Amino acid sequence: MLLIHQSPHVKQSRLVDAITLDDFVAVIHVAINATTKQWALHMLGNSGGEASLVLTNAGVGLAWDSDRKEVGCVAAFGNGVQMIRIERVNTEFTLVTLEGSHPMPATGDGTDGPISFDLIGGLTDSPGCRVLGAAILPGHPAAEDVARVEVGMAGYQLS
């Protein structure tokens, strides 16, 4: 498992070693204080441009394999500190928020193959948008392990 708490002073952190995933659970803690209606925050990325997990005012998108493969979920996000969870089981992706679970259907050319991340946060994120923390749990972690991470990160657990 990888758990990174990112200082508010830090815009983007690059990992020593990229983490490559098939099935996984990712928990991201973000702070949104956007000054515009439309905003975007790169939560996880790959320095080779091979993958990115992006939160915007309109939803969550995950692209990999140099953007050929992509999933997404339309959901309204407003300002505030919030935690989201992305789960991958085989080729099925799910977004979990405080409001519940939302499937992330394919929006690109397939949903298979490994995904590799080595960046936390982005250099071009909208002003006021920050990644406070990211946890990546490879495989199929037990629900109680995920809950422990979430409570440690944000003080509560998602459903």
Add this chain to the structure above:
Amino acid sequence: MTALDIGPINPAIAHSQLRIAVTVSGAFTLWGKVSRPSTDGVAVLLGDTAGSGSWVYVSSSNLGIAGSGAMGSRGSIDDGIPPASCVFRIRRDVDGEVYFAWTGKAEFVPTGSAPNTLPYTFDVIGAARTEDSPGGLDVVTDAGCTIDAVRIEAGELTPAEREAIEIELFGFTL
């Protein structure tokens, strides 16, 4: 005034881009905590991608701080090298004189350029651009070396204030 205070830093992080660059002119005190598997490793505490040439590092030959042009550089090359894992302090007084100290070594004046109070600018932890022009990183911390904590205080601190910060950050004083 605290200009930057980051730590503990996860050892899985190679380098981090700061949201806002930190510039310190005149007097300041800077602390770094680094871990290296041996004294051969290079750990870049701070750098700047915007082309100021500012950087702070520990290498196999010295602890150093450098800037571009008239700022010059200061290094411990005549006074030894810090232990592989150490806490170090770099302090500049109001007259521009620089003082180094690290775990187990009392404060001393490092070798190098004449005292000056020109500004250092830092916008990245764990890497640097040493060229005098904007661009990508050209020096990064060696694999296996980690930057554990960084603190910068702008202005002149009293010895008691320095000690209080060191106790808070590291649990001991230099």
